[in-house]
Amino acid sequence: QTLSLGDKTLQFIYIPWVHWPETLGTYLQEDKIFFPCDFFGSHLATSSLFVDEEAVVYEAAKRYYAEIMMPFRGPIKKNLEKIKALEIEMIAPSHGPVYDRPEFIINAYKDWVSDRVKNEVVLPYVSMHDSTRKMVEHFAGALIERGITVRQFKLSTTDIGKLAISLVDAATIVLGSPTVLTGAHPAAAYAAILANALRPKTKFASVIGSYGWGGRMVEQLTGLLSNLKVELLEPVIAKGYPKDDDFTALVKLADQILAGHRELKIVN
Ligand SMILES: Cc1cc2nc3c(=O)[nH]c(=O)nc-3n(C[C@H](O)[C@H](O)[C@H](O)COP(=O)(O)O)c2cc1C
Missing domain, CATH: 3.40.50.360 (Flavodoxin domain)
Known part of the structure; x- marks a missing residue:
């Protein structure tokens, strides 16, 4: 589903269970920004709008995944598939800094939800x-x-x-x-x-x-x-x-x- 705001188009993507049953992601088509709601979030209070130190954000995002998302490994795998086709230049989650190198957090999630131990x-x-x-x-x-x-x-x-x-x-x-x-x-x-x-x-x-x-x-x-x-x-x-x-x-x-x-x- 899309909604035109004139010069901007919002595309809504249903990404259930990350971590609420009815979670919706929003893709801003013209700017290639994905707003994933809680998905990919981190509990990090920082004055930096964007990820500056990846190691620090990695730890905070992994904690967020571990404490909140881990029980939904199955739905997360499906949601990662759903967003695969999107050309994403930036991920702006509801919690924590904005990822201007989206593959950093997408690859981390792929690793965490994989069956590898x-x-x-x-x-x-x-x-x-x-x-x-x-x-x-x-x-x-x-x-x-x-x-x-x-x-x-x-x-x-x-x-x-x-x-x-x-x-x-x-x-x-x-x-x-x-x-x-x-x-x-x-x-x-x-x-x-x-x-x-x-x-x-x-x-x-x-x-x-x-x-x-x-x-x-x-x-x-x-x-x-x-x-x-x-x-x-x-x-x-x-x-x-x-x-x-x-x-x-x-x-x-x-x-x-x-x-x-x-x-x-x-x-x-
Ligand atoms: C408050 C308290 C309750 C205990 N209750 C039991 C019990 O129900 N059954 C039992 O076999 N031992 C009981 N014990 C004994 C402990 O399990 C035992 O001393 C054990 O070696 C303690 O291990 P720890 O040194 O790792 O704490 C109790 C000890 C305390 C202090």
Whole structure:
């Protein structure tokens, strides 16, 4: 549909679910400017009208994608196809600076919505008395030794948006939690709920952590991840402070992740 304003013509393009169901993009034909509404946006308060530092805008746009757009990966792919035929010289989103090099953000989106995952393990954890922390430390070391990138987040202090960003690409998520009042620590449950809502393209998931006498921490956390199309790998749960057997099990989990990543051909 088009609307003539005299010397300017607006072309409306239905681009649903980025991120509202009825999102409309507008293409100003004479000037080749695309106004994509929330699509391609970034949460960046800046006095620059145009993107000046691409690295800064990349981070802000990826955060915006991660926190808001990621669950709509399918519709975004279709919307990218829809705008392919347009000759775009500038993209002016509702949030953040104007892209005068549109391929910068279009290529970033193509990468984020692709089915490719990276050789990365996202490791959000919380620990009250250091047992889970010790396990996380050992496990992260084993992963790094195997050439796997680890994105570790201490949930008591982390910027949860950074956790969301790391979920855009990672092949694997492993949650670390103690058992608290028969379930997961609330901070770990929060991370699981967030990951589940964002529906990242993650392929493997597991849980590590500690308990004192019993509970359903693992069942609760894996239950909270039900939206993810992941293979669940054998969790590692220590009674109290981790011992030799627990460290051995953590190394085995790292080996399993390495094997999974090798199958995906994302690590040698
Ligand atoms: C407030 C609180 C509640 C707990 N509830 C449970 C529980 O329901 N079941 C259990 O097995 N352990 C429970 N524990 C024990 C912890 O899970 C155990 O000490 C664990 O090793 C702590 O791991 P962390 O050092 O990583 O925090 C509880 C501990 C605290 C402080």
